[in-house]
Amino acid sequence: MQPATELIPHLFRTEHRKIIAVLCKLFGIEHIELAEDIASETFLSAAETWGLKGLPANPVAWLYAVAKNSARDHFRRDSIFRGKIAKDIRHSSNSIQEIEVDLSDENINDSQLQMMFAVCHPSIPQEAQIGLALNILCGFGAEEIADAFLTNKETIYKRLARAKEKLKTAQIKIELSDSAAINDRLQTVLSALYLLFNEGYYSRSQNEHLRKDLCLEAMRLNYLLVGNKSTDTSAANALLALMCFHASRFDARIDADGQLILYEDQDISLWNEELMQKGEYYLNMAAKGDKLSKYHLEAAIAWWHTQKEDTHEKWVEILKLYNQLLIIAYSPAAALNRTYALAKAHGKEQAIIEAEKLGIGENYHYYSLLGYLYTGIDDAKTKHYLQLSLSLARSVQEMDVIKKKLAVLA
Secondary structure (H helix, E strand, O other), X not given: OOOHHHHHHHHHHHHHHHHHHHHHHHXXXXXXXXXXXXXXXXXXXXXXXXXXXXXXXXXXXXXXHHHHHHHHHHHHHOHHHXXXXXXXXXXOOOOHHHOOOOOOHHHHHHHHHHHHHHHOXXXXXXXXXXXXXXXXXXXXXXXXXXXXXXXXXXXXXXXXXXXXXXXXXXXXXXXXOOHHHHHHHHHHHHHHHHHHHHHHHOOOOOOOOOOHHHHHHHHHHHHHXXXXXXXXOHHHHHHHHHHHHHHOOHHHHEOOOOOEOOHHHOOHHXXXXXXXXXXXXXXXXXXXXXXOOHHHHHHHHHHHHOOOOOOXXXXXXXXXHHHHHHHHOOOHHHHHHHHHHHHHHHOHHHHHHHHHHHOOOOOHHHHHHHHHHHOOOXXXXXXXXXXXXXXXXXXXXXXXXXXXXXXXXX
């Protein structure tokens, strides 16, 4: 059995967020600080008790029992709190002992799903939505969030405080209301999960190019969406398929030294077949809808990237999908990726013409692409663009990739 010093941090990441979600649903979002205090007190008690007496037979059940008792204690000793909240709590009773803190798996999942929609309320800025999701729904601390966004803890503390205050003042409810309201909010929720996954997959951390923990949290929350009939939409399935396909190449994307491995250099034997199959399952589920989202197209592109044969047909199909994607959801990143697919499908010369029309400029990925396109055609331009790319690289891993290319060129 794990010692308490190892188990508690793990349980903090997995259970702390569940306790907060359930208590916020019970008390109301305006009392989020109280929910956080009770959850933190629960883990402080675990650290003190388990350190002296050893681990209980069922540590998770122990945590839930303490959290329930702590919530009841707050009612018992705080008459003002009890007076303001008790009348609003569903199934509330004059007897403190009868107040139900439901920590069943079903209520935990429902509470986290409803909290996701509260956190992703349109009145909250998008970067704050992701910060709140990481903090409340994923159990990340301010320092971890600061690292993900390349900023400092103080900035994150302020951002979270403002977002939580907005949750209160806007009187945002923790609930899944009618289907029309769910559909209106779902796009915001999917965007937040998409950005959260990308924060991990294309990590901006100075020390890591891939943050698996962020990716896995985005996938976990997406599983909650497709597991509920109210939010099990075609777009939600498409996004989960996209995440599965990308996640299937995690182990091939980074080497033992933490260095980034480009797609064409990856060891395909390291691709995860189980995740590829899950991706195909969710992509098939996504096909049952009648609306085509950017997640459908990106998932289809990602599926082609899991096809191990590097054929002309593969890149022609990928190019077609990027052409569709740029029509419904243009982005500079998609335009760059489409140009790479064009080079693979129809040659670098044609891709160079398209790339220079983009004129993105001052962008690491753009100059890196131009360096690739001119390789074997004009070494001087290749070197020029690779050096520009190196000057704009954001991480040690990106710099190392460019330096290797320059070394080969030399």
